[in-house]
Amino acid sequence: MxxxxxxxxxxxxxxxxxxxxxxxxxxxxxxxxxxxxxxxxxxxxxxxxxxxxxxxxxxxxxxxxxxxxxxxxxxxxGEASPVADRVAARKDPRYAAALAEIRAFGWPAGNPMVPGSWADTLATRVMVAVRSAEGA
Known part of the structure; x- marks a missing residue:
């Protein structure tokens, strides 16, 4: 792969x-x-x-x-957005805030709900969706 x-x-x-x-x-x-x-x-x-x-x-x-x-x-x-859209989403000035918000969520024991690089993936997908809804 x-x-x-x-x-x-x-x-x-x-x-x-x-x-x-x-x-x-x-x-x-x-x-x-x-x-x-x-x-x-x-x-x-x-x-x-x-x-x-x-x-x-x-x-x-x-x-x-x-x-x-x-x-x-x-x-x-596999329905991920094109690479160009994901790159643009990560360059969006709001990406850092989205990523920080996702990483801030945790289980009562303190473990993150979205561990490791999956937080980056989720933040990117959220930003791609936001930018798409905004027509960017």
């Missing part, structure tokens, strides 16, 4: 469970500057080994049951 804003499902296996192939979310991690598979499969099992071929089929029934919902979410992520 070349578009760092996109995520997908990849087959993963668990240590000690070679008979089951699960699905995990695969996406770009800014802090690591790398593509990574999330450490939990979509059925909730901890993933210790993501070294499978992308063409391997999932054999976990729960992962297969959940696949369609995840793929629907990822398809909507």
């Amino acid at each position: 070349a578009d760092r804003s996109r995520r997908c499902l990849i087959p993963t296996a668990l240590d000690g469970d070679p008979g089951q192939t699960h699905l995990s979310v695969y996406g770009w991690e800014d802090r690591l500057s790398s593509w990574v598979a999330y450490s939990t499969s979509i059925c909730g099992r901890s993933v210790h080994d993501a070294g499978l071929d992308l063409g391997d089929a999932a054999t976990c029934p729960k992962c297969e049951d959940l696949r369609a919902g995840y793929e629907a979410v990822f398809a909507k992520e």
Whole structure:
């Protein structure tokens, strides 16, 4: 995948469970500057080994049951605005305030509701929508 804003499902296996192939979310991690598979499969099992071929089929029934919902979410992520619109949104003088507002929201325990680079992505999408509504 070349578009760092996109995520997908990849087959993963668990240590000690070679008979089951699960699905995990695969996406770009800014802090690591790398593509990574999330450490939990979509059925909730901890993933210790993501070294499978992308063409391997999932054999976990729960992962297969959940696949369609995840793929629907990822398809909507693909409806991102053109790069030029996203760049313009981040240059908008209101972008910093939108980003600060998004980062300010947190759970009662103090953890951010929108962690890491997802706050940047959300602020950008909000600004693209605002600029589009304004006719910019």
